[in-house]
Amino acid sequence: MKKFRPSGLSLSRAIDGFLQFKAAESLAKGTLVSYRQHLDGLKTWLEDDECVVQDISTQLLCKYLVYLREEYVPRRITGHNDKPLSPKTIHNVWISLSAFFTWASTEFEFANPMKGVPVPKFQKVAVEVYTKEQIEALLKACDHCSEAQVTDRRKYTPPRWSAKRDRAMIMMLLDCGLRANELCSLKIGDIDIKTGKVDIKHGQEGGAKGGKGRVVFMGKATRRVVWRYLADRVDGNDQTAPLFLARTDRPKRKDALRQLIVSLGKRAGVKHSHPHRFRHTFAITYLRSGGDVFTLQALLGHGSLDMVQHYARIAQVDVENAHRRASPADNWHL
Numbered sequence: 001m002k003k004f005r006p007s008g009l010s011l012s013r014a015i016d017g018f019l020q021f022k023a024a025e026s027l028a029k030g031t032l033v034s035y036r037q038h039l040d041g042l043k044t045w046l047e048d049d050e051c052v053v054q055d056i057s058t059q060l061l062c063k064y065l066v067y068l069r070e071e072y073v074p075r076r077i078t079g080h081n082d083k084p085l086s087p088k089t090i091h092n093v094w095i096s097l098s099a100f101f102t103w104a105s106t107e108f109e110f111a112n113p114m115k116g117v118p119v120p121k122f123q124k125v126a127v128e129v130y131t132k133e134q135i136e137a138l139l140k141a142c143d144h145c146s147e148a149q150v151t152d153r154r155k156y157t158p159p160r161w162s163a164k165r166d167r168a169m170i171m172m173l174l175d176c177g178l179r180a181n182e183l184c185s186l187k188i189g190d191i192d193i194k195t196g197k198v199d200i201k202h203g204q205e206g207g208a209k210g211g212k213g214r215v216v217f218m219g220k221a222t223r224r225v226v227w228r229y230l231a232d233r234v235d236g237n238d239q240t241a242p243l244f245l246a247r248t249d250r251p252k253r254k255d256a257l258r259q260l261i262v263s264l265g266k267r268a269g270v271k272h273s274h275p276h277r278f279r280h281t282f283a284i285t286y287l288r289s290g291g292d293v294f295t296l297q298a299l300l301g302h303g304s305l306d307m308v309q310h311y312a313r314i315a316q317v318d319v320e321n322a323h324r325r326a327s328p329a330d331n332w333h334l
Contacts (some may be wrong), residue, residue, distance in 0.1 A: 008052035009108060015039045017107075018100050026202060028209050030181050030254070038096035041068075053104055058116035061097060065090060065120060087122030094120050127314055128272055129281040132332045135174060137268035138261075139334065142166040162247075166260065168229040169244055169252075171222040172198075173278035175329040177286075177300050178216070180254045180275040182208055189239030191218070193227050200301065214301045219330040283308070285328040287315040 009017075018039070019032060043051070045064055068090050074083070098114045105112035130138075142163045160166070172183060182200050190199045195217075202213035218226065230236040233245075242251035257275055265273025279300070286296055297308045 008054040009104075011043055011046070011048075011051045011053050011056070014053040014104050014108075015043065015100070018103050021103060022099075028181065031209065034092065035096050035099070038093045039100055041093070042097065054108065054110045056101075056113055058113040061113055061117050065094065065117070068093060069120075087120060088125070091120045091122045127280045127284070127311070128277055129284050130174075130270070130277060134268070134270045135170070135281075135332065135334065137270055138170055138264050138273065139167055141264045141268035142170070164225075164229040164232060165244060166264065168222075168226045169257070170261075170264075170278070171225045171329055171334065172218065173275055174282060175219050175222040176216045177279050177282035179209070179279065179301075180257050183275075184244065184252050184254050184257055186243040187239065188230065188236070188241050188243050191226065191243065193223050193230075196220075196223050208301055212301050212303065214298060216299050221329040221334050280311075282328060283311040284315045285331075287312055289328075289331060 015036075019035060022035060023032060042064055045067060046056075046060075068085055069087075070084075072085060074085055094117070097117075101112050101114040104110075143160065144163075145160050169183060172178060173180075176198055178198075178200070185201070186198070190201070191197070196219065198216045198218060200208050200214050200216060202208045208214065233241075235241045244252040246252050246256060254275075261273050261275050265271065283296060283300060286299075287293070293305060293308045293312055296311070297305055300308065302308055
């Protein structure tokens with residue numbers, strides 16, 4: 001009796017196998033989540049859980065990308081569901097589909113249908129950096145909530161319970177060039193207040209992309225702010241405890257961090273405020289202060305020099321003669 005189905009593998013089972021394969025490569029949790037979301041989107045659109053992966057054609061995949069661009073109605077946590085998907089998002093979907101079908105066609109020996117699907121074009125968004133004044137405004141916004149109006153009482157601005165934590169997060173994002181997921185994945189034992197050393201672990205444990213762990217450093221100003229935050233923590237000496245906690249005593253989540261930075265930006269009057277903008281600021285300030293592109297590449301954890309060279313063009317520096325390192329937090333005397 002035959003125990004194997006000759007008709008081919010279902011899309012659902014193929015997606016599960018692909019994600020297991022990628023998890024074994026120690027990809028970051030965020031990357032795996034994106035793969036899952038994009039591939040589940042294709043499965044939902046096909047309306048056939050048992051669709052055979054070998055039967056998905058180039059034409060069908062092209063139709064799906066057109067659907068995303070012209071018909072799909074997104075459901076966003078922040079609202080704005082009337083806005084279509086951005087060209088960059090559709091490009092990211094293409095990348096996920098390409099990775100999946102490249103794996104599947106190799107694993108099960110069939111022609112890769114994504115080879116005939118053109119790469120969606122998108123215009124790169126201009127890199128924005130924070131100014132010293134904007135950083136100071138964000139740090140000040142950490143101290144108090146928005147003005148409260150109470151009946152029969154004067155207006156007042158209550159202090160924020162998370163002020164010390166939020167200042168520490170902002171300073172680390174600025175001074176270390178961390179990704180949001182890397183910051184949220186840190187444990188107390190990953191940092192050394194005395195030396196400023198910060199150990200970014202690879203994979204799901206540390207949030208670093210592409211399985212690349214690395215070491216970065218905090219300047220003196222940042223070390224002081226982080227120390228002050230931990231001094232109020234009962235578990236401040238627990239090396240296994242999360243470095244940054246939410247109100248529920250669980251690790252701060254990446255999406256919650258983004259919402260926090262957006263909220264602080266509104267209170268501080270700083271438009272387009274988001275966690276990754278600190279990373280841009282770190283990179284460009286580093287180069288303008290004399291840092292070299294090769295060291296910056298290592299500090300940012302980039303696999304190639306492409307993005308670093310992009311920063312260099314924005315910074316307008318002579319990278320061949322740049323030798324000094326720089327801490328933006330120290331230089332700005334924050």
